[in-house]
Amino acid sequence: MRKILIIDEEFNQHKIEREILERELEDIEIIELNYSMEEILKHREGVIGILVQIDFQIDKKFMDQFPALRAISVYGGGYNNIDVKSATALGIKISRSPNYCNHEVAEYVIAMILNFAKKLTYLNKRARQGYWGAKAISNIPIDEWSVEEMDILPQRVHGSTLFIIGYGRIGELVGRKATALGMRVLYYDPNIPTTGNVEGKVTLEDGLKRADFIAITASLNDSSFSLLNSKNISYIKKTAYIINAARGKIIEESALISALKEGKLRGAALDVFSSEPLNIDNPLLNMDRVFVTPHSIYISDKSIMDLKYLATNNLISMLSNGKPEGCVNCQ
Known part of the structure; x- marks a missing residue:
């Protein structure tokens, strides 16, 4: 049976991806994995597509071990984690997920x-310390403020x-x-x-x-x-x-x-x-x-759903000889 791997340590579940893949592709086994290479390589036979997080590195050595692999779709707007040149030489299509966030x-x-x-962070702190009005900026009268005190004015x-x-x-x-x-x-x-x-x-x-x-x-x-x-x-x-x-x-x-x-x-x-x-x-x-902030500004109630739909549909499109917008090496 043909396989799709979901290699991910970011999202806790992949219900959306499963629903789309099972609806659009026939005779598919979907396997969810973390970043353990030992576990990933146990399932290498028959893998035609991979959904992967942007922080998991995929090089030529990795791709060489998946003889049936045809497409890789990245959860994210970038694709620096993938050796695109080697993928192209191996006939493997690569797609990123642009514009979702x-x-x-x-x-x-x-x-x-x-x-x-x-000065919201600073003034929030000052208010919690009991300072109010102009005194939240300085205890010195406004007309006597130094250059440094003027510098922290909103x-x-x-x-x-x-x-x-x-x-x-x-x-x-x-x-x-x-x-x-x-x-x-x-x-x-x-x-x-x-x-x-x-x-x-x-x-x-x-x-x-x-x-x-x-x-x-x-x-x-x-x-x-x-x-x-x-x-x-x-x-x-x-x-x-x-x-x-x-x-x-x-x-x-x-x-x-x-x-x-x-x-x-x-x-x-x-x-x-x-x-x-x-x-x-x-x-x-x-x-x-x-x-x-912890590399998290892309996350919202809407963007994560959009990312899951986009990355999954990109993979399906490439496996169907399509050219999704995010494909970086489709001819």
Whole structure:
């Protein structure tokens, strides 16, 4: 009997996937597995398709052990976990799951802009400590505030500048939401044609120098790897914030930590990191000006259901010689 493997340590159950696969494919055995290679290889005979989480690595050695394998569908918008070149040579189709969490990621960026601008984390703490009104910011009379105390005043978002790195579907969605707040939106994306005047498009250096908020929504590839290194971070205003909603390795983490420690950057919101999960000793976890979430902004009541439907239907489409939108090597 033909087999479909679901290799997953993220979701607790796969009822939706089973219902779709059993309805659309005949004579199929569906096997749910964790990341144990010993267990996975016990079922390698007859496997025609695999549904896999984005953090499980699939290389040529892995694929060589599945002679009947025809398609792999990834739970996630990326596919850095798969050796696509080897898969293509072996005749195995690969699909990612794009766009299922566009709104979730864009909403996170806007939420972090508002959190930083309105000093919500800080003022929530001060209110719980019993401080009220202007005294929540400082016990000193307003007209005697120092530069440092003025620096922690909440900011008006309207009229501030947002620089978006990566202006694909998520980046564009962030831009629309920010425009609705009255922000000035700039963006950098080398994949957008430069012919003609594209409103808002700037160079990386120019955008970094002008931004009050920097949102990273780019894909991770050779050109974006360590894009925000020490040189490029040095262009950023001391009063600016970085929000990384894309991939951790787009930022050179050591350079970011140094900039934060030296006061060359006002703060950062990070959902992704160069290595995950974060080591408990990572300095980012002990910085008041850093807002950390556990690579979870893609999750919502709607997005997970959309992801399950999309990844499963992509697999079925590839097994039926279709070319789903997320297929990265369909000819």
